[in-house]
Amino acid sequence: MSDHPRVIVVGGGLAGLxxxxxxxxxxxxxxxxxxxxxxxxxxxxxxxxxxxxNEVARQQGYSxxxxxxxxxxGGDFLNHxxxxxxxxxxxxxxxxxxxxxxxxxNRTAEGFRDLRLFGGSLFKRTHFSxxxxxxxxxxxxxxxxxxxxxxxxxxxxxxxxxxxxxxxENGVCKGxxxxxxxxxxxxxxxxxxxVMATGGCGVIYGKSTMSVICTGAAAARCYxxxxxxxxxxxxxxxxxAIPGEDKxxxxxxxxxxxxxxxxxxxxxxxxxxxTDIPEEERWYFLEERYPKYGNLVPRDIATREIFSVCEExxxxxxxxxxxxxxxxxxMETKDKLAAILEIYEKFTGDDPxxxxxxxxxxxxxxxxxxxxEYEMEERKPVPGDKxxxxxxxxxxxxxxxxxxxxxxxxxGEVNYQYHGATRLGANALxxxxxxxxFCGSSVSNYVKDIxxxxxxxxxxxxxxxxxxxKAKIDKLISQNGKFNPYEIHARLGDEMTASCTxxxxxxxxxxxxxxxxxxxxxxxxxxxxxTGEYTNANLVFSRALGDMLVYAEAILHASIERKESRGSHxxxxxxxxxxxxxxxxxxxxxxxxxDKPVLxxxxxxxxxxxxxxxxxxx
Amino acid sequence: MSTKTFKxxxxxxxxxxxxxxxxxxxxxxxxNMNVISTLQKIAAKPVTADGxxxxxxxxxxxxxxxxxxxxxxxxxGRACQACSTLVDELLEENPVIQIEPMSKFPVVRDLWVDxxxxxxxxxxxxxxxxxxxTYDLGAGPQETQEEQDLRYAYSRCMTCGCCLEACPQFTKDxxxxxxxxxxxTDYFNSHATGKLxxxxxxxxxxxPGGISDCGNSQNCVQVxxxxxxxxxxxxxxxxxxxIYSIKRFFTGKK
Numbered sequence: 001m002s003d004h005p006r007v008i009v010v011g012g013g014l015a016g017l018x019x020x021x022x023x024x025x026x027x028x029x030x031x032x033x034x035x036x037x038x039x040x041x042x043x044x045x046x047x048x049x050x051x052x053x054n055e056v057a058r059q060q061g062y063s064x065x066x067x068x069x070x071x072x073x074g075g076d077f078l079n080h081x082x083x084x085x086x087x088x089x090x091x092x093x094x095x096x097x098x099x100x101x102x103x104x105x106n107r108t109a110e111g112f113r114d115l116r117l118f119g120g121s122l123f124k125r126t127h128f129s130x131x132x133x134x135x136x137x138x139x140x141x142x143x144x145x146x147x148x149x150x151x152x153x154x155x156x157x158x159x160x161x162x163x164x165x166x167x168x169e170n171g172v173c174k175g176x177x178x179x180x181x182x183x184x185x186x187x188x189x190x191x192x193x194x195v196m197a198t199g200g201c202g203v204i205y206g207k208s209t210m211s212v213i214c215t216g217a218a219a220a221r222c223y224x225x226x227x228x229x230x231x232x233x234x235x236x237x238x239x240x241a242i243p244g245e246d247k248x249x250x251x252x253x254x255x256x257x258x259x260x261x262x263x264x265x266x267x268x269x270x271x272x273x274x275t276d277i278p279e280e281e282r283w284y285f286l287e288e289r290y291p292k293y294g295n296l297v298p299r300d301i302a303t304r305e306i307f308s309v310c311e312e313x314x315x316x317x318x319x320x321x322x323x324x325x326x327x328x329x330x331m332e333t334k335d336k337l338a339a340i341l342e343i344y345e346k347f348t349g350d351d352p353x354x355x356x357x358x359x360x361x362x363x364x365x366x367x368x369x370x371x372x373e374y375e376m377e378e379r380k381p382v383p384g385d386k387x388x389x390x391x392x393x394x395x396x397x398x399x400x401x402x403x404x405x406x407x408x409x410x411x412g413e414v415n416y417q418y419h420g421a422t423r424l425g426a427n428a429l430x431x432x433x434x435x436x437x438f439c440g441s442s443v444s445n446y447v448k449d450i451x452x453x454x455x456x457x458x459x460x461x462x463x464x465x466x467x468x469x470k471a472k473i474d475k476l477i478s479q480n481g482k483f484n485p486y487e488i489h490a491r492l493g494d495e496m497t498a499s500c501t502x503x504x505x506x507x508x509x510x511x512x513x514x515x516x517x518x519x520x521x522x523x524x525x526x527x528x529x530x531t532g533e534y535t536n537a538n539l540v541f542s543r544a545l546g547d548m549l550v551y552a553e554a555i556l557h558a559s560i561e562r563k564e565s566r567g568s569h570x571x572x573x574x575x576x577x578x579x580x581x582x583x584x585x586x587x588x589x590x591x592x593x594x595d596k597p598v599l600x601x602x603x604x605x606x607x608x609x610x611x612x613x614x615x616x617x618x
Numbered sequence: 619m620s621t622k623t624f625k626x627x628x629x630x631x632x633x634x635x636x637x638x639x640x641x642x643x644x645x646x647x648x649x650n651m652n653v654i655s656t657l658q659k660i661a662a663k664p665v666t667a668d669g670x671x672x673x674x675x676x677x678x679x680x681x682x683x684x685x686x687x688x689x690x691x692x693x694x695g696r697a698c699q700a701c702s703t704l705v706d707e708l709l710e711e712n713p714v715i716q717i718e719p720m721s722k723f724p725v726v727r728d729l730w731v732d733x734x735x736x737x738x739x740x741x742x743x744x745x746x747x748x749x750x751x752t753y754d755l756g757a758g759p760q761e762t763q764e765e766q767d768l769r770y771a772y773s774r775c776m777t778c779g780c781c782l783e784a785c786p787q788f789t790k791d792x793x794x795x796x797x798x799x800x801x802x803t804d805y806f807n808s809h810a811t812g813k814l815x816x817x818x819x820x821x822x823x824x825x826p827g828g829i830s831d832c833g834n835s836q837n838c839v840q841v842x843x844x845x846x847x848x849x850x851x852x853x854x855x856x857x858x859x860x861i862y863s864i865k866r867f868f869t870g871k872k
Contacts, residue, residue, distance in 0.1 A: 040686040099758035102747035104770040107763040143746035211681045245655040486662035535727035
């Protein structure tokens with residue numbers, strides 16, 4: 001394979017694979033790094049579907065513009081608009097492409113792609129593949145990636161962990177340091193551009209709906225190396241998950257999209273079996289409070305409602321659970337949800353086709369992440385667009401979704417763009433694939449013209465970073481201190497979940513800050529139970545824990561400083577949205593010397609849709 | 619308050635080439651545990667039942683929702699996912715839970731095995747739809763809901779390896795492809811564009827380690843956690859192979 005130009009993609013979920021396929025298609029070789037075989041990436045957990053305007057919805061009055069408007073309104077206007085314009089206008093093309101790749105989308109009687117209703121919209125505009133859409137989309141992209149692997153354009157580094165970006169004397173990214181988690185071999189890899197597509201950071205919260213690899217450590221390492229974060233305080237808590245000992249398992253929004261209803265007993269502490277509670281004694285609080293959207297209000301709203309009725313004592317049996325009920329739906333509808341219903345039954349022993357499911361909110365998605373930029377471009381309005389003056393992203397511009405470090409890109413969930421303060425259901429798969437496809441050509445354009453080639457950089461540059469990473473490991477292994485990394489992590493999860501999720505307030509967050517400082521001190525006095533040099537999972541976890549602590553502090557800091565409520569960020573001490581001064585991006589950078597986050601507020605350009613009050617109750 | 623504990627016997631192996639050995643752990647019981655949370659407790663405090671500090675057990679896992687396929691291991695003698703295997707059910711069978719790595723794949727360490735053979739087989743059978751690239755070329759081929767039903771069933775294969783662990787034909791040292799590859803072959807061959815590579819796939823399927831080595835024990839279909847119609851796949855691919863070989867004979871194609 002040629003040494004120049006080369007691109008590294010870190011992460012093999014939807015965003016990483018879409019980027020890989022797109023970049024390889026331009027003839028640029030890609031080295032693909034992943035903690036796990038890419039086919040097992042966390043995108044497999046996405047269940048409900050992928051949003052795009054389609055012909056049926058269009059003829060009912062829907063449009064790409066409307067999709068954009070819903071995304072901005074849902075995100076409480078914290079999103080930059082041109083990227084959302086571009087994404088929603090590209091969405092139908094993305095569905096077509098996935099269809100051509102062979103994704104088994106559900107079909108109508110006539111053989112067209114079927115649609116389901118999803119949160120934050122009154123139109124059916126969500127394409128789906130049973131109730132395991134993320135898995136099906138990931139597999140399609142995995143297959144196309146394998147095709148390029150077969151052609152020799154993609155080199156797969158599975159089970160390799162990203163450790164640090166290599167930045168040259170000008171602060172430009174020229175590669176990465178990575179480590180094989182099996183042999184523990186550590187190596188520097190040269191690249192003319194690096195794409196971070198490393199997903200979310202739910203593991204910071206201990207139990208979440210995310211996979212065990214979603215620690216946010218890769219994002220944290222970039223942040224520590226100088227990449228800014230955008231809106232790290234924006235963490236989505238999904239309203240319906242099955243709480244478990246090891247994680248909270250997602251119960252898809254599609255259950256409500258297909259007609260599922262959320263309720264609690266009207267009588268506090270009612271401990272009758274749900275099937276024994278008559279209709280009139282059930283409280284369908286979402287339908288009552290949000291007559292138009294009903295059970296399909298955006299996730300932050302459903303989450304707060306479920307949380308608060310349980311706090312008031314209306315939870316199932318007086319506890320912290322509500323019912324998600326699909327028992328009344330016809331069998332053929334239940335069949336479309338088979339994948340998630342089976343999971344519920346396997347884990348709880350109850351068959352949700354006949355017994356209402358017990359659910360509670362759980363941390364699910366990071367809207368915030370690595371801070372990125374893009375190049376705006378004026379677009380010619382298409383039918384449905386409500387303005388003559390519309391702005392999208394400039395196709396192929398090297399700047400698109402590049403972080404503040406030149407040559408270092410962020411795609412997918414780790415990118416802070418698109419979703420603002422709340423992500424609408426079924427927009428994640430779209431944004432991940434859109435980033436990969438649309439901004440993939442930005443990456444290949446950037447490397448094609450590059451003059452300062454990674455291949456020509458001195459070996460000493462890479463050796464410096466290798467030494468840095470080796471020193472970190474030596475320190476972790478040799479310190480033989482007092483504290484158990486898993487216990488610190490459990491406490492981190494408890495603290496962050498209690499202070500920084502559904503309802504936040506300054507007092508509790510300051511307590512968390514204190515605890516966090518204590519944990520950071522304990523982290524310097526860690527005892528590893530495995531100090532060996534082969535497949536050391538204990539070391540891998542402990543190293544990530546240090547980065548989680550740093551990232552947690554950024555989340556906490558921005559949560560404290562955003563003294564307003566917006567979307568998923570709800571402050572009981574500041575319950576209203578306060579546009580002046582908080583209609584701004586929280587840009588957080590890392591002060592290496594003092595090991596502290598530093599926050600700047602950045603204006604959000606507002607070229608199209610004006611701010612309006614976010615109210616789903618009417 | 620006295621804590622209830624249960625015993626877990628884990629088959630361990632320090633390195634790929636080293637010999638395996640067993641260790642037993644006492645694990646604190648809490649309601650609704652699965653095997654993953656059991657292993658997490660062992661990892662947090664790796665002390666054996668007889669009080670010896672040992673290296674924490676290493677295993678492979680991902681989503682913990684039984685969709686990624688990573689955490690497949692042999693638990694109480696059955697290949698299954700550790701995330702969806704519940705401790706209460708296991709304890710009903712036997713007071714000691716026994717966990718081993720899959721036996722048909724090389725061990726990396728402890729319960730972690732190397733299943734790259736499965737992914738390589740996907741490459742061998744050209745497991746993809748030959749698209750003309752990511753350009754905007756309109757929708758894919760229309761299909762009926764019945765066709766989607768079958769393809770969706772195949773597409774839920776999470777490359778976990780249960781079918782291969784249970785297969786008497788599939789061993790560490792032969793090159794049999796097994797049910798996973800046959801199902802994926804049928805998956806791609808039943809798509810209107812995927813079909814364009816059907817002959818090339820069948821060339822592989824009829825070659826060494828292919829469909830003719832299937833001993834028809836039908837173990838695979840019984841252990842598949844996603845209930846893939848593996849026998850349908852084997853029969854269908856077998857039929858395609860027969861037709862293709864006749865075609866090959868008459869057209870003189872090698």
